[in-house]
Amino acid sequence: MFAYTFRRLLIAIPTLLVVIGVVYILLFSAPGGPFDAERVVPEAIQAQLMAKYHLDQPYWRQYLLYIAQLLQGDLGVSYRYADWSVNELVASALPVSLTIGGLAIALSLVIGVLLGALAALYRNSWMDYTVMALGSVGSVVPSFVLGPLLVLAFAIGLDWLPSGGWDDFSWQFMVLPVSLLTLINVSTLARIMRASMVEVMNSNYIRTARAKGLPMHLIVFRHALRPALLPVVTIMGPLAVSSITSALVTESIFSLPGLGILVVNGAANRDYTLVLGLVVLITALVVLVNLCVDLMYAFLDPRSRA
Amino acid sequence: MHSLTPAAEPERSPWRDALQRFRRNKAAVTSLVFLIFVTALCIIGPWLLPHAYDSTDWDALKLAPSLTNSHFGGTDESGRDLLVRCLVGGRISLMVGILTTLTSIALGVVWGATAGYLGGAVDQVMMRIVDIMYAVPYLLIAILLVTVLGRDFYLVVLAITAFSWMDTARLVRGQTLSLRKMEFVEAARAMGVSTPRIVFEHIVPNLMGLVLVYATVTVPGVILTESVLSFLGLGIQEPMTSWGVLIHDGAQMLDSAAWLLILPALMLSLTLYSFNYLGDGLRDALDPKDR
């Protein structure tokens, strides 16, 4: 297992280099640059700016310069947020996104698995239909509708919670955003769990256990749950990454200073260094999370060990 | 759908079995009927209604729905009839939703099953490519596609497929890793069945249940992503519309003209719920182990 982990982490390096290369190409192919603004920049000044940020160099040299800088842990300076380095921006946004995304994923895992399992065990009954209907609210009602509805109900109507903003991790500002993200993720997890659970409950060895007269709760918890969780865990990977890095709608509805806003503003403003810095972060997260998921396979399903 | 497990009872085709099981699932049947109804309504409806989807009426702005005038669904802030726009928008959303889901599922299944079955270095490389696709922000891909290929409607399908296939691929690969150790696969290999046949005739059918369910999970995301892209100028253009666009615009008018949100949101939600129940029903019906 350690050798496997080590090999995977090693492969992460070329993966990262490829991702940076791809994003570089995409960024430079997009029309418009970071200095295009309503007020036209005078030529002499444009030349200065390009030289200052090495944008007058050929692409391959810029790429190498960036990698060299990256190796020293320096993600560069932002264009859009000109007073801040990308390191500072990521350092201030990451904890916010991690907290909100992390809490949401944990909650949606617990609730989603519960709902899906219940629906599977009471298949085709009213319990099944109702549970799935409730669970699916988050995917059927768009987040940019659900969010403002939550705000209308709890912040403005009942005045229990603030309608947005962020104040140094105080819990009141976290309740609504975490709820929104959880609602969205629960639906996916619940449906996958249900389908997976149904398959497992119909498999031969579960049937054997039932035929042998084992009590239901033992069957579910000791035999069915582990293999049923496999697809859930698979989907958790990308879901966790996107909850942390792409929760843009949640962040803009609740005005949270997270990574999602940085990613979109970076792309819209052609802020090359910011986008690349975020991409490095996202790649690291993706690699790490997918590695954990693959390691979980071995734990959950011995048959999949290579 | 055949496997090497012993046949059930003689003289009963597995398809008829599946149909029977499907019919027993009331929610799934209702959903199928509803979906057919909605699709027909979206295709034929606009021809039957008196207004065009793009005819503005500056004297009839933001009218509430009523049965007395010809605007059964009310009008939007440019005086356009809401009902006909919902139906025309439905055409786009359904088309994008179904087409994109089909292509991304197809790509994901082929990719994941191949990686999972072949294993080793091939698996590693294929899955690292998946990692790379996850890491690249989809906004950039979408912008580039529009820049390079122009503003065709089918581009939206391409763009959304480009970053939706990875989830299916990972899901399928995971399942394949478990399946390839099962006895029927070993038996097929012992019998000398070629690798592509094993993958496509033995492994994939056993995945279909999960994949079907995941397909219905994909549809809503696709429909909403289309509206985000259109909003950025990368999808359909005004005056053409879609449910996602209508809902996005309607959400802005919640205080003053709630019907602009409620009608398209209702249509979208009911359709998506139907896809969900249909997917679950199909999964249950087609599961060979479900007796």
Add this chain to the structure above:
Amino acid sequence: MHTLQHTLRAASFCGLLAWLASSSLAAIVPAGVQLHPEQSLVRNNGSEPETLDPSLIESVGAANLIRDLFEGLTASNAQGQIVPGVAETWRQVDPLTWTFQLRPQAKWQNGDPVTAQDFVYAFRRLVDPKTGSKYARTFGDFFFNGKEVSTGQKPPQELGVRAIDKTTLEIKTSHPVKFLPELVSNPNLSPLHAKSIEQLGREWTKPGKLMGNGAYTLQSWQVNSKIVLAKNPVYWDADQVKIHRVTYLSVEDGHVDVKLFESGQNDWVYMLPPGTYASYLKKYPKDIRNTPLLALRYYDFQTQSPFFKDVRVRQALSMVLDRDILAQKVTADGQQPAYGLIVKGLQGADPLGYEWANWPMTKKVETAKALLAQAGVQPGAKFTFSYNTSEYHKKMAIFAASEWKTKLGLTVELEAMEFKVLIKKRHDGQFEMARDGWNSDYNDATSFVALVKCDSDQNHSRHCNPVAEQLIQKGLKENDQAQRKAALNEAIRLIMNDYPIIPLLQYSLPRLVKSYVGGYNTDNQMDRFRTQDLYIVKH
């Protein structure tokens, strides 16, 4: 000569004193108004500032912050009038030379006195191409040698600013600039503390390090969340500053902005989202404010494109667009129709419009149809309209397209795109018709003339009228304001009769500000508010 000079100097000084006595400095609380014990304000700035370096700021939000953190030679008060800032008095010595007398009590946060050299340093830095400021030419061109410095032909030391002594600043302009006092109130022209910048480099704008001379100091800065400013006890007019703490939010979405207002977390909405003015007018009658701005909404013609080469085609399209319906029904937020380049309230030229502006619509349509026929454009002809995605622009575009379709039979292909893409297309001339808008940088007609002048970077329509151009050059050299205005009026008239753009509406700024925020004034047409001019009423 001596006596004459003395008399002139005395007269102008008396005039200044009289004027000074009548203008207000900092928050003047009307008699009988009780102040709230907690004098703190939360306002939304509309977006995260791109920087807090005065030389480099571009956005309205950043300008708002600089106005609180720094103080220039002059300042703009809550009514939009120009009041003394660091400079106590000033006068125009000759058409091209001004002197400013700085008040000795003006200090930097750390107690250092603000000197004339601080302004010299700041102005040179703004115009120096090495700094990379996008506003180098907007303001630099007014100074003697400004254009030469910003294009790299002369070093910054040659700029027409010098410190005669510690408290006297002399500015030489490139042509007569009667509105120089108003120009130097702009945040880009704030003084800078050279030592801080040289010592701290890029870090100098961070909280705890930023050295300003304004009524407030930078207490904390959370990117994409909020910026908190605290009252500066060392500010020379600190006694009059009522609000001791102001929080600037950076919410971009108008609906989120209003929701924060409704839940009591925000006192000042940046701008109402489109289509909501009528309903909020009913819901919050005491909090709703709407100010006409010195800004114009318009559409550009690409006058060199095949479809819009002919001036008759351009005139036809401009005539039939019903600006009354556009203002009252489509945008419905108190904006006024515009039939000319100059908006109401702008100094230096008159807000004149086309003579056909008040014709009945049927007559306009008839004339337009005839013009099109003469130009050989058939019904069914197609052109593209480019705009950047936004609900507001979309609504206007839909209206415009339907006007041209129903009245002239033309088909308009609407093309939405990201903002950066639109900017590039406009600069490269890669469009047929594009949506555009302009907000004045300073209160003078030349800010708008730049949109239609021959060699201007802001002229997206690529139209050039050489006769008008000569008139403009003549007008700019005039010191007599009446002559200058006449020349500019005529030049603008000539240009607008070539129909390079379609003027549509004068921007207005509908927003919600809690009724307990005192000092807010709808005469302030450039939306420049210093927090030191505001106060919180007891509520």
